[in-house]
Amino acid sequence: MGTLIVLLVLALFLTAIFTGGYNKDFLDRVKTSKVWDWLTTVDHKKIAILYFMSGFFFFIVGGIEALFMRLQLIVPHNDLFVGDTFNELLTMHGTTMIFLAAMPMIFGLMNAIVPLQIGARDVAFPFVNALGFWLFFAGGLLLNLSWIFGGAPDAGWTSYTSLALNEYSPGPGIDYYVLGLQISGIGTLIGGLNFLVTIINLRAPGMTYLRMPLFTWTSFVTSALILFAFPALTVALLLLMFDRLFGANFFDYTMGGSTVIWQHLFWIFGHPEVYIVILPAFGVMSEVISTFSKKRLFGYTSMVFATVLIGFLGFMVWVHHMFTVGLGPVSNSLFAVATMAIAVPTGIKVFNWLFTMWGGEIRFTTAMLFAVGFIPTFVMGGMTGVMLALPPADYQYQDSYFVVAHFHYVLVGGTVFGMFAGAYYWWPKMFGKLLDEKLGKFHFWTFLIGFHLTFFPQHFLGLFGMPRRVFTYQSGVGLETINLISTIGVFGMTIGTLAFIYNIYKTFKVEAQAPADPWNGRTLEWAIPSPPPEYNFAQLPRVRGLDPFWLEKQAGNKGMTPAEPLGSIHMPSPSYLPVLMSLGFFIAGFGFIARGNYAVGILGLIVVVITMFMRSFEQDHGYHIEPEEIEDANKGVQA
Amino acid sequence: MAAHTHENTAPQNGHLETASLDGKNKVLGFWLFLGAETVLFACLFGTYLALRNQTMGGPTGEHLFDLKLVALATAILLTSSLTSVLAMHAMNQLKLKTMQFWLGVTVLLGLGFLVLEIYEFIHYVHEGHTFMSSAFGSSFYALVGTHGAHVTFGIVWISTLMLQAAKRGITTEMAPKLFVSSLYWHFIDVVWVFIFTLVYLLGKVG
Ligand code: HEM
Ligand SMILES: [Cu+2]
Numbered sequence: 001m002g003t004l005i006v007l008l009v010l011a012l013f014l015t016a017i018f019t020g021g022y023n024k025d026f027l028d029r030v031k032t033s034k035v036w037d038w039l040t041t042v043d044h045k046k047i048a049i050l051y052f053m054s055g056f057f058f059f060i061v062g063g064i065e066a067l068f069m070r071l072q073l074i075v076p077h078n079d080l081f082v083g084d085t086f087n088e089l090l091t092m093h094g095t096t097m098i099f100l101a102a103m104p105m106i107f108g109l110m111n112a113i114v115p116l117q118i119g120a121r122d123v124a125f126p127f128v129n130a131l132g133f134w135l136f137f138a139g140g141l142l143l144n145l146s147w148i149f150g151g152a153p154d155a156g157w158t159s160y161t162s163l164a165l166n167e168y169s170p171g172p173g174i175d176y177y178v179l180g181l182q183i184s185g186i187g188t189l190i191g192g193l194n195f196l197v198t199i200i201n202l203r204a205p206g207m208t209y210l211r212m213p214l215f216t217w218t219s220f221v222t223s224a225l226i227l228f229a230f231p232a233l234t235v236a237l238l239l240l241m242f243d244r245l246f247g248a249n250f251f252d253y254t255m256g257g258s259t260v261i262w263q264h265l266f267w268i269f270g271h272p273e274v275y276i277v278i279l280p281a282f283g284v285m286s287e288v289i290s291t292f293s294k295k296r297l298f299g300y301t302s303m304v305f306a307t308v309l310i311g312f313l314g315f316m317v318w319v320h321h322m323f324t325v326g327l328g329p330v331s332n333s334l335f336a337v338a339t340m341a342i343a344v345p346t347g348i349k350v351f352n353w354l355f356t357m358w359g360g361e362i363r364f365t366t367a368m369l370f371a372v373g374f375i376p377t378f379v380m381g382g383m384t385g386v387m388l389a390l391p392p393a394d395y396q397y398q399d400s401y402f403v404v405a406h407f408h409y410v411l412v413g414g415t416v417f418g419m420f421a422g423a424y425y426w427w428p429k430m431f432g433k434l435l436d437e438k439l440g441k442f443h444f445w446t447f448l449i450g451f452h453l454t455f456f457p458q459h460f461l462g463l464f465g466m467p468r469r470v471f472t473y474q475s476g477v478g479l480e481t482i483n484l485i486s487t488i489g490v491f492g493m494t495i496g497t498l499a500f501i502y503n504i505y506k507t508f509k510v511e512a513q514a515p516a517d518p519w520n521g522r523t524l525e526w527a528i529p530s531p532p533p534e535y536n537f538a539q540l541p542r543v544r545g546l547d548p549f550w551l552e553k554q555a556g557n558k559g560m561t562p563a564e565p566l567g568s569i570h571m572p573s574p575s576y577l578p579v580l581m582s583l584g585f586f587i588a589g590f591g592f593i594a595r596g597n598y599a600v601g602i603l604g605l606i607v608v609v610i611t612m613f614m615r616s617f618e619q620d621h622g623y624h625i626e627p628e629e630i631e632d633a634n635k636g637v638q639a
Numbered sequence: 640m641a642a643h644t645h646e647n648t649a650p651q652n653g654h655l656e657t658a659s660l661d662g663k664n665k666v667l668g669f670w671l672f673l674g675a676e677t678v679l680f681a682c683l684f685g686t687y688l689a690l691r692n693q694t695m696g697g698p699t700g701e702h703l704f705d706l707k708l709v710a711l712a713t714a715i716l717l718t719s720s721l722t723s724v725l726a727m728h729a730m731n732q733l734k735l736k737t738m739q740f741w742l743g744v745t746v747l748l749g750l751g752f753l754v755l756e757i758y759e760f761i762h763y764v765h766e767g768h769t770f771m772s773s774a775f776g777s778s779f780y781a782l783v784g785t786h787g788a789h790v791t792f793g794i795v796w797i798s799t800l801m802l803q804a805a806k807r808g809i810t811t812e813m814a815p816k817l818f819v820s821s822l823y824w825h826f827i828d829v830v831w832v833f834i835f836t837l838v839y840l841l842g843k844v845g
Pocket of ligand 1: 340346388398415
């Protein structure tokens with residue numbers, strides 16, 4: 001802890017020195033600096049960028065962990081990363097990718113786009129939104145600090161007990177998992193809550209539920225899933241923390257506990273979680289396919305219905321992860337049927353995408369390529385999903401590479417492709433610049449081929465009996481070539497991702513600003529400048545139907561018809577409290593992890609409580625942007 | 640600023656808490672939050688019900704629970720829900736003093752409940768029923784303790800709001816905060832009703 005304080009003070013000194021010496025204007029300089037602006041922002045568009053960038057950062061970290069694992073498995077009896085190190089890599093890879101890469105990228109897109117799509121100036125709770133981001137970030141950082149201080153968690157991303165109990169996982173690894181995820185989970189929960197209220201209460205005049213773009217719909221259902229699924233994780237982590245740190249016996253058989261409780265709680269959260277990360281990708285695909293086919297989304301209403309149904313059924317299937325526990329034939333059969341039922345709404349979606357393209361004027365931009373590549377890839381993942389949903393067959397597949405192949409087809413082929421498609425599609429709206437299409441296509445093809453090369457063979461690895469999560473395999477049992485191919489494929493994905501990074505770098509150097517509507521878009525976000533002004537809409541738009549911007553363009557109008565006269569716009573003020581509160585949680589988490597340092601833990605909690613009081617007593621009336629300023633800004637855009 | 644113009648006029652539909660957009664957002668957001676809390680408690684209840692017979696030779700619920708004491712605690716907490724309703728009623732009629740009085744009573748009743756609970760826990764620990772003694776102990780204290788922590792939080796929260804209301808009066812900014820805290824209080828009460836039935840009554844039946 002002492003080291004930490006010394007480091008903090010040192011960092012403060014360095015900023016002071018590098019920004020021009022420590023004197024009276026230091027504080028002023030801090031307050032007008034860019035860094036301070038980003039630390040205290042409550043603007044959903046900036047928070048979106050924060051989410052997106054940190055999500056992408058963790059995506060790279062998780063990717064490197066995956067690369068290391070595949071390098072270890074390239075030949076039999078390899079000794080690059082063995083034993084505990086391999087276990088740490090595989091645990092951190094899964095945990096990072098799900099919680100610290102997929103979730104924030106989804107929240108990034110939701111923040112950037114949902115308020116624009118519903119014609120809102122802001123989210124319902126800008127402060128909570130910022131707090132959600134900083135909590136996620138604090139949790140993610142805490143989790144990754146484990147690599148440096150004391151060793152990473154090593155019981156798998158599912159962290160099953162008893163493996164995750166003190167007896168089998170001594171050392172602080174699992175404590176990092178428990179507290180890091182707890183903190184970032186709270187952030188995610190309040191983030192989801194914010195979007196639910198935003199979508200329910202802040203839709204522009206005329207934006208009825210059945211006129212909401214599909215990305216907004218899927219974000220809505222995802223937020224609802226977050227709201228009802230994450231508390232189960234909260235409880236699971238709480239109980240595991242009690243067991244590990246405070247001597248409770250929830251999962252300890254010798255004291256009457258039960259490890260199956262962990263599995264239930266984890267999967268009651270865990271299965272909805274996989275739909276939390278896939279639904280927004282479905283939404284992105286729907287927008288992209290409709291825009292680049294120049295057609296209204298086929299079967300819009302059935303799409304909405306399918307989304308809601310998937311969300312609902314997502315809560316009824318968790319036991320398909322526990323078929324081999326032995327809960328009995330009745331429960332296994334029921335959950336098998338429920339699981340297979342999910343394939344129906346999913347199929348509806350796939351056909352709707354295909355029919356949207358049918359007869360459309362298709363443009364194969366990078367975003368569209370990712371969307372089109374997604375369809376067969378995701379369908380394959382769905383197929384293996386239905387295979388896994390048959391309990392007798394699952395007894396064979398369970399814990400083999402077949403499962404690994406399944407969930408990478410849905411998670412990478414679905415979520416990651418979706419996020420890439422969304423990035424290429426909405427980049428101009430978020431940053432005001434267009435990503436390079438040529439590099440984009442290179443990115444798509446290398447990534448797609450690399451992906452299939454890596455994961456298609458893994459189906460066979462699984463069928464041939466290779467268990468997942470094991471750091472080596474024998475030679476001479478027919479696994480060498482397949483593993484080799486699988487590892488080679490990783491380089492395809494790596495090159496693709498590097499191309500994406502280079503693309504981002506290149507795009508930032510380009511001068512040319514993106515137009516407001518580069519793709520001939522259909523939804524409200526394309527009716528305002530790229531990037532949008534901080535108040536989004538100078539005048540709230542009047543929505544006349546589905547694809548509102550398209551309708552106006554068809555009617556020969558240049559933009560949306562305003563629903564209100566130009567007036568002064570109320571904006572929330574920035575706040576440093578979200579960062580401070582998250583810091584409190586971070587310190588508390590660190591204190592509890594470094595056992596015996598409960599004083600530090602309590603200190604952190606005190607910081608949290610104090611910031612809560614500060615927030616409660618604060619009277620924040622925000623500020624106003626006057627019509628004159630808005631008009632000036634509008635002229636600037638048109639000139 | 641809108642907050643102050645409304646200060647002395649009673650809301651038209653009788654609901655000050657949803658008179659502003661901010662208020663509407665807060666109230667809806669809080670209802671949704673209570674949905675999440677419901678899942679949280681459901682998980683704790685599930686865990687407790689699964690582990691409640693794993694006493695590992697320690698005292699059982701049947702032996703430990705004293706229904707008279709628990710009934711008293713229940714009565715106190717249920718009454719505090721009523722006083723909280725009265726406070727909200729006073730708020731919507733812009734009667735600051737009456738509201739503060741009923742909020743004060745609510746807080747005092749909450750404190751009374753907490754004292755009884757702490758007394759009960761101390762008694763249990765003497766009987767050998769602790770957080771670490773068995774899976775039954777762990778799950779019991781996790782469930783009832785989480786509820787107790789919620790009560791504590793509610794007491795601090797409502798007291799804070801009383802301070803703020805004393806300074807600022809009943810405004811469209813204060814009203815949603817007060818309303819939401821009373822929703823929270825009712826929620827805690829409902830959870831307790833379930834604890835009373837599923838922990839104590841069921842525990843007595845065996
Ligand atoms: C048609 C839809 C789907 C079905 C029927 C299905 C079915 C299953 C089944 C039965 C398992 C358990 C396999 C086992 O452990 O033996 C499983 C695992 C998994 N599925 Fe799916 N799934 C579907 C879609 C998805 C989607 C959309 C995602 C994520 C975007 C996903 C992510 C996962 C993950 C991460 C696991 C492995 C969890 C682990 O053990 O680490 N699945 N799936
Ligand atoms: Cu599942």
